[in-house]
Amino acid sequence: MRRTTHLLFAAILPLLFSAPAAAADIWYEVRSPHFTVLTDAGEKKGREIAMRLEQMREAFGVVVNRDHVNIPVPVVVVAFRSTKEIRKYSPIFNGKPVELAGYFQPGTDRNYIALDVTSYNALEAIFHEYAHMLLNGNYPAMPLWFDEGFAQYYETITVDHKTIQLGKAPESAGYVFQQFRLMPIEQLIAVEHGSKAYNESGDHRTIFYLQSWLLVHYLFDRKKLKEMSDYAYLVGSEHVKPVDALQRAFALTPAQLQKQLESYMRGITVTTYTLNRDILPAEFTVRQLDPIDAQVVLADLHLHEMDYQAQAITELEAILQASPANLSAHSGLGYAYLRRGELDKAGAHFREAAKDTKDARVLYYSAMLTHLRGTRTAEGLADMQQKAARAIALDPSFADAYNLLAYADAGLEQFDDATRAIQKAVQLSPRNEQYAAFLGQMYIAQRKWDDAAAVFTRLKSSENGAVAGQAESALELIQHAKNSKAVRVSMRGDQVEVTGEDSAENQAPALARVRPAVESEPQPGPTPMPLIDKRPIEFLKGTIVGIECANDAAATITVSAAGKKWTFHTADRTHIVLLGADSFSCAWKNMKVAINYRATGANAGDLFSVEVQ
Template structure:
């Protein structure tokens, strides 16, 4: 994803460097409305005409993608809301902070596991390119089920973000003028170097001309591959690189039929020629903005939407709570504000307060899938998996969330774990398979599906998933999957030995099941399945901490332990792999950091202990 200001940049920060106080945002004298199209919700104060235009543009992009990618799913597995501001002043109140100041941008994609936002400044000439790039990433998740390299992720998104539509045709693959200028002014990377860039590379994350060229050239490479019908050969390339660990140069030669040096030459000639193909297709039919439904929003309802954006941004979470509280002082029964404040308390592990606000939200709007999902998530955090009496209510909430939004993947994942805990592995398997089908690139879902396959005595299916996850770009996922893969292979061997000995395959009684599971994985319907299945629970959102690094222990590479003092409290922060931790503001991790001011995103793993997400 992108992370700086212009077309080539991802418009959200991985790391919060500071937190500033921004006035609570209310609707003021603007009339906020909601525009509902068949697949999108647009909330705007830029007027009905611009609201309808915004919804229409996203419907067009979705339809064009559906035509071009006939086997792809165009349903996004996380609820998406589009907010279109009438001017830059309003937009700045929701922009990520850098050194305490809002980043200047025209569009922003804000992603989370429960809800995502696309935010636009309608006063600029072209607010679409940045958010279309990010929306293309979301659509890409329905096309690819496996890991690919960063250059293809970004090049693919850039290619499809260029969609233009008029009354006659839709055009895909028109290269923006910015890309020409960037490559002409800054030169080009060698293709082999471009293909080596990973998400933790400085070229990908740090501002400057190298990253500018990376995004521009990635888009140009994908253009070239499409124009020359080479896209199908990428399956072989990524198999060579990611499955067989073949060097980049050899993988290029074997899959694309040219050396890396020859690829450099043809790409330079391609760029300098200025002759690029684009694909015209008929304008998608039946996209009529005049048929969209609009409704005015009350000041409280529009303010609740804006506070929800702040809640899903690391820079503004504390401010969001104050905004929800102010809304509820004016409108005590506002369902959206109750839902938002409840989720804020859930993130803080304040379960009693969260439960109170979720109950009030359900009383105000029982048709909100997020209220039901949050209520079930709260029960899971409170320990419902360990209390069988709580599981029926939890499952009821998840069934309701799914009925209200069948494309929302998270409720299926949580439902699978609840069903496993309730002793119904057959249903648990179906639910987790559905979660994976909706979001096939979610590695947590796939890992949990592999574990459920083990519990249902299907080791071959589990092994196939774990072999892929063991090559994950995430060191943590790869390590966990590698360990699980070894156990799955041992389990399969044990089953085969039993079958050869005529003992059976262990699929009989609970006693037989436990006897065959020498590695400790099995289903005992009379007890809590949590003791037998090691799943990745739905993670809590990362927490944020500012403090000072006092010392770093690097004695057990690649791990590192940071001793961080913040607000008079001392933390032990674990870094699983210091060579691959996400860094902002430093070229590389240093074991010599001392008395170093730092800001961390982390997940708490114990009292005063956390696992670092980014530094």
Template structure:
């Protein structure tokens, strides 16, 4: 494994094994996902999401240009060895499918074949047909096989043969893109990490993995036993206690972290989140202090969407739904795929007596793959229908 991506509600991590060949493929793969997340509100089928990321994962960059769209030779060898899935089956893989979530040949084949198919689509300028397919299947609920026929003008079996021929040909297109002239090493900064800081990063990675949170708390405590003023460890331990609903301990460690680094936007956000959770997101929260913490967080990191989302809650709670709408839209502009943000926006629209806009958002969210989200939506829709 060349690398691993660990996502989280507040931050994400990419871990690389720099001893392997081309470790940066993991970075490019995840960057492609972030491009999709930041620009397209509705999530596509896994084959297209992962195929798009695989397409960009093989970027080669030298000093003057980037080569985009190459297919690694090893991908050909693996696909020829394990064989191709039927395209109809590839298109039916969902986020909860075994093929998508369990390690093994099936998952490897899914990723590589998705990448191969997206290469074929780009090479033959078929993206508009993909859009047609997604609309037929997702909006009009046409079966996968019929949607393939209508969108691509060929049967699923014919598309199987076409993709197999494309694989066997060993030929593909890639694009040379000039590197921006203003890229310079001088625009980036780096600094050596102390052993404590490096250990705090590893503990933070564990904290953001559900199976390792207790281990993370032990690691943060070990760091602080030898380096009691380590701001990152104080922040991480505070967040760990916040996740466990231990608000007193969380507040103590956030305070210690702030004393060491008052410019950390996440500590200010965590302080606000702590206040909101302690009050049960109710009327007892100290809105002026919570707002001040969030405004400080935003001033230090204007791209941190969670701070805008929580600030919108504060504004709505304090009786300013118009300002809350504006702020929540900023959160969604940064993270358009966040269903929680969109659900909250719908509720703010309801508070603003704009029920039609709220209904449009709620109905679009009914397609969510999250049972918890669809249950929440059903409850809100039912309460709207009961209103006179």
């Protein structure tokens, strides 16, 4: 996936879609079944954009043969009437806003799409990342080449009413394929997230993307998705080497597939599909926004961008000065302070926002604050249950809320309920390894050893070292438990504890403790009140230079910021608060991050949270 914001560095063409002068200072909100569009370019333009996105979502379902398409994180589109307006929100490079037609800004609470409606085909600027979002919400983990190839394949899709055309070549494909030889298939299918071919700029990276597109095009055109599914299962679940999996799933050697692909490259065609249903304008609702409501959304867009977060807080505070009861502004500030680790300020704003909210994420973050403050009493866990359940009632597709509900259920040793909740989270976000690990833990809690082993067998090949290590430990635990004469499963603090005995004379110690997906410090039994770390939480924005991960859970992150190198340490990388990423990765590099930490010395600190931008 192309990390952070996805930009289209296109020449901004002459005005093609002009907004009426009367609408210049008026913002409209268009709500379709799966998207929210805000625009100052007029109601008609807002409806057109919402319709196009709904068609693209429907097209994904047709292409991959799915009746239901998940979008696990809400999508909000801000469509600006001019290049001048979007530049106020564009990412900063060398001190200046980047000229662009549109960009995709991911977030944990919502994904933003920003568009300049005067740019030709502005939506195409974000289709690559949009494709990744759809894959993440609807497919289990697939090989990297398939993900990137599909995103390239989907990027050039065209939709006209009920007709979909798919398979148009990227603009650079013809030139690149004439100038360079294809990578050997065995090299292509071996590329991973940490590979040079994926991370380092150059011809090899360009070829990787285009050849991945070509191979995915071949798979769809030759109707080999069943074989692709078998291949992914062999590699991901049975840990078969990619070359061997290729021969077992496709009945082809790498040399045979290479030859077929080189031949296929000379006769690429476009495939036409038909949408399964009409998307009716009657399914949309439109309202004219109060100016202050439009300001809240624009401030929230700033809040989700690394370059504008301080400005966003100032904007939201100014809105509350003018409108103290504005729930959305309180919600935005609560989220802002939560990201900074200022839990008291975050809690105050979330309490205000929750008074009359219909926003599931307000309730979720209120419950999350209970967790972050270490409130693991029966009353605290019951409060988390109630807030998470209310969040789910407001948004039944909210995967994080099911995860938090499962955590609270498990804390109260309601393991059956916890299992049902985390199963739903996995269904809604099938690539989230933390959810999968939590599901495996709940199977352990229920003594469903084979189900647990199946989950952790898949996870032990994770590219995330912490997840892979946890899976190895869990598999060892499961084997010991199956061989023990007596097994006891219980909650100890916020950990699942399994103990067993091999014989009356030889009692085994605790086999292992596996933490739920929502991490926090353990509190075993009645103990003295823990010491409170009174060091202030500080904030830094920068770029990850490198990460050193120890064999245990410890990690040290080196960050470049303001011309200096900073180092941040954590004793448990599975414990830190993460925003913008499902799990911590020791392979992160050259990624923009926002760090919350407690200082330990000059340019050094103990890590509290990481937000990946």
